[in-house]
Amino acid sequence: MAQATGRGRVVGDYLLNRQIGSGSFSVVWHAMHRVHGTEVAIKEIVTGKLNKKLQESLMSEIFILKRINHPNIIRLHDIIEVPGKIHIVLEYCKGGDLSMYISRHGSVLEATAKHFMQQLAAGLQVLRDNNLIHRDLKPQNLLLSTNDDKAVLKIADFGFARSLQPRGLAETLCGSPLYMAPEIMQMQKYDAKADLWSVGAILFQLLLQNIVRSTELNFPIDNKDLSPYCKDLCQKLLRRNPVERLTFEEFFNHPFLSQGQPDESRIWAFSRTMDNFPLSEGHPLKNTEESSQEDCLPFPLDNDSSGTEGSPSSVKRRSSMKSTYGFSIDTRERRESTSNALNNIDLTIRYGGTRHRLDNTSFRLESNEFSHETADEPQKSIDQKLVNIQSRGGDPLEMIDQDYVIVSGSSMDLSSSSASSSKANHSHKLGSPPLTSISNTTASASPIPIIGATNTNIYHIGSSESPNSVPGTSQGSMDMLDALEQPSSHGMTRIKSLQHCASAIKELVNEKIGTGSQLEAFSIQLVILAIWKKALHIFHTLAASAVEGSPSQDSARLRSTSKELGTLDMEEFQDVVNIEGSEDISSQIEREFLQEVEHAEEFAKVIEPGSTEMPDAMETIFQAALTLGRHGGVHELLGNMESAALLYSKAVRLLVFLLVEAQSLILNPPFSLTNSDRYRLRTYIDVLNNRQGYSRSQRMSLLNCKDQS
Numbered sequence: 001m002a003q004a005t006g007r008g009r010v011v012g013d014y015l016l017n018r019q020i021g022s023g024s025f026s027v028v029w030h031a032m033h034r035v036h037g038t039e040v041a042i043k044e045i046v047t048g049k050l051n052k053k054l055q056e057s058l059m060s061e062i063f064i065l066k067r068i069n070h071p072n073i074i075r076l077h078d079i080i081e082v083p084g085k086i087h088i089v090l091e092y093c094k095g096g097d098l099s100m101y102i103s104r105h106g107s108v109l110e111a112t113a114k115h116f117m118q119q120l121a122a123g124l125q126v127l128r129d130n131n132l133i134h135r136d137l138k139p140q141n142l143l144l145s146t147n148d149d150k151a152v153l154k155i156a157d158f159g160f161a162r163s164l165q166p167r168g169l170a171e172t173l174c175g176s177p178l179y180m181a182p183e184i185m186q187m188q189k190y191d192a193k194a195d196l197w198s199v200g201a202i203l204f205q206l207l208l209q210n211i212v213r214s215t216e217l218n219f220p221i222d223n224k225d226l227s228p229y230c231k232d233l234c235q236k237l238l239r240r241n242p243v244e245r246l247t248f249e250e251f252f253n254h255p256f257l258s259q260g261q262p263d264e265s266r267i268w269a270f271s272r273t274m275d276n277f278p279l280s281e282g283h284p285l286k287n288t289e290e291s292s293q294e295d296c297l298p299f300p301l302d303n304d305s306s307g308t309e310g311s312p313s314s315v316k317r318r319s320s321m322k323s324t325y326g327f328s329i330d331t332r333e334r335r336e337s338t339s340n341a342l343n344n345i346d347l348t349i350r351y352g353g354t355r356h357r358l359d360n361t362s363f364r365l366e367s368n369e370f371s372h373e374t375a376d377e378p379q380k381s382i383d384q385k386l387v388n389i390q391s392r393g394g395d396p397l398e399m400i401d402q403d404y405v406i407v408s409g410s411s412m413d414l415s416s417s418s419a420s421s422s423k424a425n426h427s428h429k430l431g432s433p434p435l436t437s438i439s440n441t442t443a444s445a446s447p448i449p450i451i452g453a454t455n456t457n458i459y460h461i462g463s464s465e466s467p468n469s470v471p472g473t474s475q476g477s478m479d480m481l482d483a484l485e486q487p488s489s490h491g492m493t494r495i496k497s498l499q500h501c502a503s504a505i506k507e508l509v510n511e512k513i514g515t516g517s518q519l520e521a522f523s524i525q526l527v528i529l530a531i532w533k534k535a536l537h538i539f540h541t542l543a544a545s546a547v548e549g550s551p552s553q554d555s556a557r558l559r560s561t562s563k564e565l566g567t568l569d570m571e572e573f574q575d576v577v578n579i580e581g582s583e584d585i586s587s588q589i590e591r592e593f594l595q596e597v598e599h600a601e602e603f604a605k606v607i608e609p610g611s612t613e614m615p616d617a618m619e620t621i622f623q624a625a626l627t628l629g630r631h632g633g634v635h636e637l638l639g640n641m642e643s644a645a646l647l648y649s650k651a652v653r654l655l656v657f658l659l660v661e662a663q664s665l666i667l668n669p670p671f672s673l674t675n676s677d678r679y680r681l682r683t684y685i686d687v688l689n690n691r692q693g694y695s696r697s698q699r700m701s702l703l704n705c706k707d708q709s
């Protein structure tokens with residue numbers, strides 16, 4: 001359909017032909033200059049769909065492309081703005097992108113991989129010279145001038161790129177999970193070396209496509225077809241710890257990338273740097289140390305988050321507190337009556353000893369509206385157009401730096417928090433005071449709006465079969481995400497959302513039990529209790545308001561209800577009153593709650609109080625989401641699209657819980673997210689949703705192909 005609307009359309013001096021690609025926010029057209037007949041690719045972006053952040057990414061892309069002129073970087077010819085749209089006129093690459101090449105050819109010869117790597121290295125050298133980091137290197141973003149093994153490779157899609165001072169560290173999460181460096185995935189600070197991980201993943205994929213498809217995901221150490229240099233490069237690029245990873249200089253000078261055969265002296269010099277690579281017999285180089293096979297995998301399959309490459313600073317921590325979780329249940333009381341049970345359970349979850357600091361350095365850029373220039377308007381030079389855009393907001397690169405440079409240090413570091421938060425434009429105090437008694441918590445537990453006014457958007461936590469997962473599109477696109485951060489203001493929707501959260505986390509509890517991690521299971525179980533408690537409370541408040549009459553009759557109650565539930569209207573009260581079997585809903589929630597209490601009680605029996613360090617439940621949930629995302633990546637790489645989509649969706653459910661619901665729960669100490677935590681969670685959800693959409697669409701096309709054949 002998009003092709004029909006594009007073909008024959010005129011944009012500036014160009015006649016649109018066929019659609020050749022699409023991205024999350026763009027459609028790419030093949031087009032021709034009306035006078036010269038020059039072939040170009042036009043990337044069309046509807047600016048209205050872009051939020052501030054994406055507009056900035058777009059400007060960043062334009063600025064970077066504009067200032068670089070190199071055969072291995074896609075060339076920017078022109079920018080054409082029309083009302084509501086911006087068109088980036090690019091050099092046309094008729095070979096398509098490298099992912100298409102890999103699909104067509106399967107694994108490539110080492111010589112071809114070397115050719116592409118040399119070109120990629122040359123392009124990256126230019127970025128390096130300009131202190132730029134791409135952050136989203138993947139085959140889809142590497143375009144080819146022709147469809148053969150002599151093609152010139154061009155780095156494209158600089159939407160995520162940013163300027164980076166040497167040795168500067170960034171902390172923003174972006175990129176595609178499959179090619180994303182572990183330090184980005186785990187939300188640690190990263191530098192330009194993150195790009196080198198992606199290069200390693202691309203090299204791995206180029207060489208091992210058929211192996212990856214046909215067997216387990218094993219690095220073929222004994223693969224005789226690959227030269228030691230090639231394997232060495234791949235292995236050294238895919239070091240999980242960025243410190244151990246090759247430096248750019250080492251990458252650029254690696255013997256695999258040198259044109260001819262390395263001479264003898266080079267071999268010996270090289271041999272001294274071969275610290276971990278097992279070499280095949282008979283090679284002049286010596287193997288110095290057995291390498292961990294798993295360390296070579298692009299996506300570690302372990303669940304171990306220990307060590308230096310663990311969780312993000314914002315979430316990772318072990319509670320320094322001893323077992324003061326204070327979970328106690330009087331079983332007799334519980335059995336007496338549900339309401340007694342609810343009132344007598346002292347649900348105090350110590351999931352960590354320190355509160356998150358408030359880090360508000362993100363989201364502080366002013367909105368930059370694009371000016372609308374008609375297609376008839378005389379064409380201006382790219383520079384003039386950029387000045388137009390720039391005049392509304394300063395130098396985008398500078399702005400992006402401002403936005404991305406996040407105050408260093410752990411976000412748990414309270415000492416540094418005041419300085420950063422005081423600079424913030426959007427300062428939100430999050431969290432509610434520590435509470436130990438459920439019966440006193442009605443008002444304090446109200447969800448706290450994070451950004452903007454209470455919205456009325458209804459968000460359904462995506463199930464694995466969510467109809468919202470539109471193939472190839474970004475289900476959780478950035479413009480939706482601001483709204484998604486807040487729990488639904490619609491009472492029943494909110495309850496459903498909480499139920500979804502509880503069931504997602506329940507799976508995690510079962511998994512932890514399966515692996516014998518009782519303590520972690522217990523701490524997460526307490527979160528489940530808090531979720532059910534919240535659901536019950538919302539339901540009771542909602543039902544009581546409906547039964548007791550209109551808000552005019554009991555305005556005080558309405559006020560407190562509205563505080564708790566957001567913007568409730570009378571229709572909803574009435575709905576609840578009229579819901580046949582609303583009592584059933586209530587008793588269903590109560591039943592679930594009591595069941596979970598029982599499970600928690602079981603855990604409590606086997607855990608010795610007073611001497612055990614309580615794991616951080618939120619951290620465990622976060623880590624589990626990351627692991628699911630990584631495993632999704634593995635499945636995607638292996639072509640198991642259904643499993644990949646499922647795993648991505650599970651990861652999203654957990655992250656959405658952390659982002660949307662977790663802060664409203666009654667926990668001690670209260671759980672709160674910094675602005676930068678939220679930003680990272682949102683971005684991560686977005687990326688995973690994209691991968692989920694992609695996996696689903698791939699699966700659909702496979703099914704269609706099967707149907708046709």
Ligand SMILES: Nc1ncnc2c1ncn2[C@@H]1O[C@H](COP(=O)(O)OP(=O)(O)OP(=O)(O)O)[C@@H](O)[C@H]1O
Pocket residue numbers: 020021022023024025026027028041043074090091092093094096097140141143156157159
């Ligand atoms: N100059 C070009 N020549 C030929 N094909 C292109 C060109 N630019 C883009 N494409 C094709 O269009 C696809 C989408 O490109 P685009 O840069 O718009 O998306 P993207 O930004 O990579 O997507 P996302 O935002 O989801 O990462 C590319 O993967 C490629 O196949």
